Amino acid sequence: xxxxxxxxxxKIQSNPAFSIKxxxxxxxxxxxxxxxxxxxxxxxxxxxxNPLESIVDHTLTVEKRxxxxxxxxxxxxxxxxxxxxxxxxxxxxxGVQNVIGFHxxxxxxxxxxxxxxxxxxxxEALERSSVCQIPFTKLEKLAIAQPELQHNVFHIxxxxxxxxxxxxxxxxxxxxxxxxxxxxxxxxxxxxxxHMSPTDLYLTMSRGDIANYLGITVETVSRTIxxxxxxxxxxAENKAIHIIDLEKLKAISNVASFTM
Amino acid sequence: xxxxxxxxxxKIQSNPAFSIKxxxxxxxxxxxxxxxxxxxxxxxxxxxxNPLESIVDHTLTVEKRxxxxxxxxxxxxxxxxxxxxxxxxxxxxxGVQNVIGFHxxxxxxxxxxxxxxxxxxxxEALERSSVCQIPFTKLEKLAIAQPELQHNVFHIxxxxxxxxxxxxxxxxxxxxxxxxxxxxxxxxxxxxxxHMSPTDLYLTMSRGDIANYLGITVETVSRTIxxxxxxxxxxAENKAIHIIDLEKLKAISNVASFTM
DNA sequence: CGCCATGTTGACTGACGTCAAGGAAAGTGG
DNA sequence: CCACTTTCCTTGACGTCAGTCAACATGGCG
Numbered sequence: 001x002x003x004x005x006x007x008x009x010x011k012i013q014s015n016p017a018f019s020i021k022x023x024x025x026x027x028x029x030x031x032x033x034x035x036x037x038x039x040x041x042x043x044x045x046x047x048x049x050n051p052l053e054s055i056v057d058h059t060l061t062v063e064k065r066x067x068x069x070x071x072x073x074x075x076x077x078x079x080x081x082x083x084x085x086x087x088x089x090x091x092x093x094x095g096v097q098n099v100i101g102f103h104x105x106x107x108x109x110x111x112x113x114x115x116x117x118x119x120x121x122x123x124e125a126l127e128r129s130s131v132c133q134i135p136f137t138k139l140e141k142l143a144i145a146q147p148e149l150q151h152n153v154f155h156i157x158x159x160x161x162x163x164x165x166x167x168x169x170x171x172x173x174x175x176x177x178x179x180x181x182x183x184x185x186x187x188x189x190x191x192x193x194x195h196m197s198p199t200d201l202y203l204t205m206s207r208g209d210i211a212n213y214l215g216i217t218v219e220t221v222s223r224t225i226x227x228x229x230x231x232x233x234x235x236a237e238n239k240a241i242h243i244i245d246l247e248k249l250k251a252i253s254n255v256a257s258f259t260m
Numbered sequence: 261x262x263x264x265x266x267x268x269x270x271k272i273q274s275n276p277a278f279s280i281k282x283x284x285x286x287x288x289x290x291x292x293x294x295x296x297x298x299x300x301x302x303x304x305x306x307x308x309x310n311p312l313e314s315i316v317d318h319t320l321t322v323e324k325r326x327x328x329x330x331x332x333x334x335x336x337x338x339x340x341x342x343x344x345x346x347x348x349x350x351x352x353x354x355g356v357q358n359v360i361g362f363h364x365x366x367x368x369x370x371x372x373x374x375x376x377x378x379x380x381x382x383x384e385a386l387e388r389s390s391v392c393q394i395p396f397t398k399l400e401k402l403a404i405a406q407p408e409l410q411h412n413v414f415h416i417x418x419x420x421x422x423x424x425x426x427x428x429x430x431x432x433x434x435x436x437x438x439x440x441x442x443x444x445x446x447x448x449x450x451x452x453x454x455h456m457s458p459t460d461l462y463l464t465m466s467r468g469d470i471a472n473y474l475g476i477t478v479e480t481v482s483r484t485i486x487x488x489x490x491x492x493x494x495x496a497e498n499k500a501i502h503i504i505d506l507e508k509l510k511a512i513s514n515v516a517s518f519t520m
Numbered sequence: 521c522g523c524c525a526t527g528t529t530g531a532c533t534g535a536c537g538t539c540a541a542g543g544a545a546a547g548t549g550g
Numbered sequence: 551c552c553a554c555t556t557t558c559c560t561t562g563a564c565g566t567c568a569g570t571c572a573a574c575a576t577g578g579c580g
Contacts, residue, residue, distance in 0.1 A: 090429060093514060098429040112425060114418035121425065140411060147404050154400070157417040158374035164424040165372060165381070169350060169358040171431040172475030176536070207559060215432030217537060222560050238545075238559085254353060436568065467527060480568055482528050498527085498577080527576070538565075545558070550551105 028058055028082060038106030039080050040134070040152050048146050055142060057133040058082070062125040068109065070122045075113035077133045081105050084129020085204045088121045089212075099213040101167070102126070102205055104190055108156050126204035166255075171215050174254075179214040180224040182253035184234070188243060201241040288318055288342060298366030299340050300394070300412050308406050315402060317393040318342075322385040328369065330382045335373035337393045341365050344389020345464045348381045349472075359473040361427070362386070362465055364450055368416050386464035426515075431475050434514075439474040440484040442513035444494070448503060461501040488512075 030041045030053050041049045060079075062068050068079060071090055086103045100121055103109060112120040114136065143150035170182055184201065192198035203210070211218045225236050233249050235242040243249060290301045290313050301309045320339075322328050328339060331350055346363045360381055363369060372380040374396065403410035430442055444461065452458035463470070471478045485496050493509050495502045503509055 090425075092429075092433075096433070098433055100425050100428055112418055112421045115415045115422060116418075120422055140407065140414070144404055144407050144410060147400065150404060150410065151400060154413070154417070155375045157414070157421065158372055158376075161372045161417065161420055161424065162375060162380055164421065164428060165350075165360050167428055168360055168424060168431065169352070171428065172473065173352075173356070173358055206557090208557095213432065218559075219538085219561085220536060223536095226560075466525095477569060478527075479529085479570085483568090486528075521580105523578100523580085525576100525578085528574085530573085531571090533568105533570075535567095535569085536565105537567085538563105540562085540564105541560105542562105543558100543560080545556100547556075548554080550553090 029053060030056070033082060035080065035082055035106040039132075040149065040156070042152055042155075044146070044148055044152070048148060051142060051146070052149065055135060055138040060133050061128065061130045062086075064125055064127050066125050068123040068125065068131060069113075069119045071119055073119045075110065075117060075119050075136070077135050078111060078114070078139070079109040079123070079134070080132045081107050081109065082130045082132055084131075085126045086123045086129065087126055087205055087209055087213075088123050090121050097212065099209050101164075102209075102213065105194065108160065111157055111160055126209075170255075176214075176216050176220045176224050177227065178253060179216060180210075180221060181228070181233075181249050182255050183210065183214060184241060184243065185246075185249050185253045185255060188246065188249070199243040199246060201243070203239045203241060289313060290316070293342060295340065295342055295366040299392075300409065300416070302412055302415075304406070304408055304412070308408060311402060311406070312409065315395060315398040320393050321388065321390045322346075324385055324387050326385050328383040328385065328391060329373075329379045331379055333379045335370065335377060335379050335396070337395050338371060338374070338399065339369040339383070339394065340392045341367050341369065342390045342392055344391075345386045346383045346389060347386055347465055347469055347473075348383050350381050357472065359469050361424075362469075362473065365454065368420065371417055371420055386469075430515075436474075436476050436480045436484050437487065438513060439476060440470075440481060441488070441493075441509050442515050443470060443474060444501060444503065445506075445509050445513045445515060448506065448509070459503040459506060461503070463499045463501060 030036060030039070030049050031046070033039070036042065041052060044052065060068075062084070068086065069075075081103055083105055085105070086109060087099055088101050088103065088109065089097050089099045091097055103123075109123050109131070110119060139149075139153065143153055170179060174182065187201050187203075188198040191201060205213075207218050207221050211221045214221070225234075225241075228234050228249075229236055231248070233243070233245045233252075235244060290296060290299070290309050291306070293299070296302065301312060304312065320328075322344070328346065329335075341363055343365055345365070346369060347359055348361050348363065348369065349357050349359045351357055363383075369383050369391070370379060399409075399413065403413055430439060434442065447461050447463075448458040451461060465473075467478050467481050471481045474481070485494075485501075488494050488509075489496055491508070493503070493505045493512075495504060
């Protein structure tokens with residue numbers, strides 16, 4: 001069993017599923033990138049990937065707590081996460097942060113800026129992360145020349161719309177336990193898709209961020225996780241979550257729309 | 261003052277802002293369509309619009325309570341609302357309906373189906389409505405030939421992502437009064453953009469739909485509207501809402517992200 | 521005209537928020 | 551590497567906003 005751990009997993013000795021990994025950031029070509037099939041090149045042929053690579057900057061890394069881009073900054077590029085994870089948020093008039101989403105390797109960032117000249121949210125790294133930067137006007141030009149690439153961009157944007165619609169449903173019609181269970185179950189499925197353990201999760205975000213995202217308070221998140229532990233559904237040790245009974249978790253979350 | 265009323269406004273005599281309108285559905289060409297500037301042709305030149313028109317079916321009308329498309333049906337087209345309004349929803353495993361959004365004239369439908377072979381939601385007309393149907397593969401082909409059209413499709417999809425992200429914020433961090441106030445304020449802004457009265461709204465959707473959408477109960481919606489009346493912020497007569505104090509409404513809703 | 525879906529209001533309840541305290545982890549500087 | 555500070559997390563006690571249940575009013579539709 002090969003487990004890729006790209007999350008911030010240093011200092012976790014208690015759980016053998018998490019290995020220590022030093023972040024080196026070589027210039028990874030699309031062809032050899034592990035995210036290839038979730039990313040823009042997904043259905044492209046080799047000769048189509050080359051021109052794409054030439055417009056992509058593969059060298060960007062973002063330190064933990066650093067922002068890749070901020071709300072209000074001029075929009076010119078979209079990004080794909082190669083390793084690591086991000087949260088995106090907006091700041092309300094009263095200064096309160098609103099977490100819009102968490103984003104794992106392979107996911108696109110800044111797609112919401114296309115319809116504006118400015119970024120509509122801030123993307124902050126939850127751990128040391130590496131991203132590919134794609135100047136959007138260049139991408140548009142290339143997408144004209146490559147129908148398949150155009151299709152993939154549409155595809156990725158549509159996927160984002162679906163993801164958010166599923167989230168709308170979760171927020172509007174579920175109680176705290178269902179929200180937390182769904183959050184963890186989706187994370188588990190995301191890991192599974194990426195050939196990582198679906199039962200051993202490492203939460204790169206704080207309880208506060210989770211609470212904000214799910215529209216509940218930190219205290220409720222904490223209490224809910226404790227309750228899920230008492231029901232022997234999972235075991236939580238700080239940011240490391242071990243899911244004992246995935247089926248029960250799924251049953252509580254009652255997700256249909258999240259099976260993307 | 262010219263007020264265009266494309267909502268279901270029959271039988272409302274009590275409020276002079278709503279005039280009776282018979283729905284005739286001629287084949288409206290894009291060039292003369294009132295939604296042109298919100299729609300795919302927005303930035304296109306005349307000679308670019310013609311080929312677009314040739315792939316669009318302008319003749320579709322949908323009766324109240326009828327579905328334009330349903331969750332699970334094969335996806336092949338996207339739609340733009342020409343007149344009328346829709347709600348989109350999904351059905352959960354337990355059979356419960358989850359309202360994802362309300363859609364007015366000029367807005368696109370089915371963008372979430374692009375990343376799947378099937379529609380991901382059901383679109384039900386809230387009143388007699390007319391739509392333009394655009395076969396998606398044809399649109400993709402045309403978008404390759406017309407860079408400006410491609411750009412507009414990206415733009416429309418991005419706008420949808422923004423709309424949903426604003427909704428996520430509303431659902432996760434606001435109480436019932438803020439939710440209802442925001443809902444009404446956004447509707448007011450939407451009307452204003454379309455050169456309709458920002459103070460006289462006609463709600464084409466039921467209280468139940470609003471409640472479902474906002475993640476609260478019908479009773480709470482009802483009570484909240486009553487409270488807003490007591491505060492002299494608006495006057496409600498069934499589905500007709502007259503906003504007395506738009507500034508106060510805006511203050512309660514505290515929306516920043518909804519100013520699209 | 522009568523029926524059924526929709527909307528309003530009231531009384532009561534409970535899930536989650538708020539406030540508060542204490543402990544654990546992580547960041548900081550010597 | 552160790553003290554110190556700060557941030558994060560957990561737990562408890564209590565309050566409250568919105569949900570639930572119920573009754574009744576209203577209006578659209580056959």
